[in-house]
Amino acid sequence: MSDKFPDQARVVIIGGGAIGCATAYHLAKHGCKDVIIVERNKLTSGSTWHAAGAYAQFRTDPNAGRMMAYGGELYAQLEAETGQATGWNQTGGMRVACTPERRREYERAITIARSFGVEMALISPQEAGEIVPIMTTD
Known part of the structure; x- marks a missing residue:
């Protein structure tokens, strides 16, 4: 890698950020090696940095859901692929x-998520309280 900024690239x-x-x-994976990224600060120092590593595979839109599922697999x-530490820790x-409408939305989302391999479940308030004891579930 050169310290000199190239004057041209394909x-x-x-x-x-994450998208760039x-x-x-x-x-690069598809063979295009003449690529440069122009960033005004450090890589991932803008909006991507502010996400603080938050990554959710939960999407009600099937296309966005598939993209997020792929991202999880990639991370x-x-x-292992690059030999570079990523700090990836999948936790869920x-x-x-809190409303019947939101519950119906989540029920639909579960069906969509499962269709592209994302594990998702609807749990009771009691189960939520067992997982997060400080949560008020009444």
């Missing part, structure tokens, strides 16, 4: 439905 990506870095990664294998999450 592909120039503006922005070194993912674009460069996938271009899980990236360290919980969303609370």
